[in-house]
Amino acid sequence: MSTAPAIDGRDALLIVDVQNDFLPGGALGVAQGARIIPVINRLQDLPFGRIVATQDWHPRGHVSFMADGMPAPDRWPEHCVAATWGAAFPDALAQARIGLVLRKGMLPGIDSYSAFHDNDGGHDSGLAPWLSACGIRRVFVCGIALDYCVRASALDAAAAGFDTFVLDDACAAINDDRRDAHRALHDGGIGIIATRDLVEGNEAP
Numbered sequence: 264m265s266t267a268p269a270i271d272g273r274d275a276l277l278i279v280d281v282q283n284d285f286l287p288g289g290a291l292g293v294a295q296g297a298r299i300i301p302v303i304n305r306l307q308d309l310p311f312g313r314i315v316a317t318q319d320w321h322p323r324g325h326v327s328f329m330a331d332g333m334p335a336p337d338r339w340p341e342h343c344v345a346a347t348w349g350a351a352f353p354d355a356l357a358q359a360r361i362g363l364v365l366r367k368g369m370l371p372g373i374d375s376y377s378a379f380h381d382n383d384g385g386h387d388s389g390l391a392p393w394l395s396a397c398g399i400r401r402v403f404v405c406g407i408a409l410d411y412c413v414r415a416s417a418l419d420a421a422a423a424g425f426d427t428f429v430l431d432d433a434c435a436a437i438n439d440d441r442r443d444a445h446r447a448l449h450d451g452g453i454g455i456i457a458t459r460d461l462v463e464g465n466e467a468p
């Protein structure tokens with residue numbers, strides 16, 4: 264059990280890819296997707312200094328889309344095409360406190376699971392220096408998918424020097440078995456915590 268860290272202005276919440284296409288009814292809908300939205304809304308009531316939301320935002324014909332419906336590693340059904348309904352935030356997601364929306368996966372030939380850079384390690388998004396300039400020390404990550412974009416973003420946040428936590432119950436996973444993702448996060452020095460602990464830890468006595 265991790266202790267619940269008290270949240271203040273030096274903490275950031277990173278909401279990864281909570282978009283219609285990753286929710287039930289979307290092109291790459293993840294079953295648990297709808298359940299995490301009220302949890303993420305509750306998290307946004309904590310006194311984070313910055314709340315950042317990413318959007319997977321692909322051009323038509325993006326390299327990550329399966330050709331001829333052929334399954335392959337890192338190939339997916341067409342999803343989150345820029346400026347379509349599937350790429351939009353769901354109406355149920357609270358958006359008033361989101362201070363930065365960061366779009367990724369926009370280049371046709373390379374995918375970007377992480378909010379920090381593309382899958383080849385290039386094209387730094389500028390997120391790490393921006394968070395540092397805002398005085399952020401710790402990053403709390405939630406969203407979709409735990410085993411892809413949440414995992415990659417959390418590992419990069421830790422690699423950039425932020426104390427990093429993943430809110431496990433505020434994440435939806437593509438694979439039902441979360442063990443690989445948890446192991447990778449743990450090996451990256453990332454704390455895996457529950458939203459309930461964080462919220463309770465921040466309630467006035």
Ligand code: VGL
Nearest residue numbers: 280319339407408411412
């Ligand atoms: C994601 C697969 C393809 C994600 C994005 O947000 O985890 N997964 N594009």
Ligand code: ZN
Nearest residue numbers: 319327343368
């Ligand atoms: Zn994608």
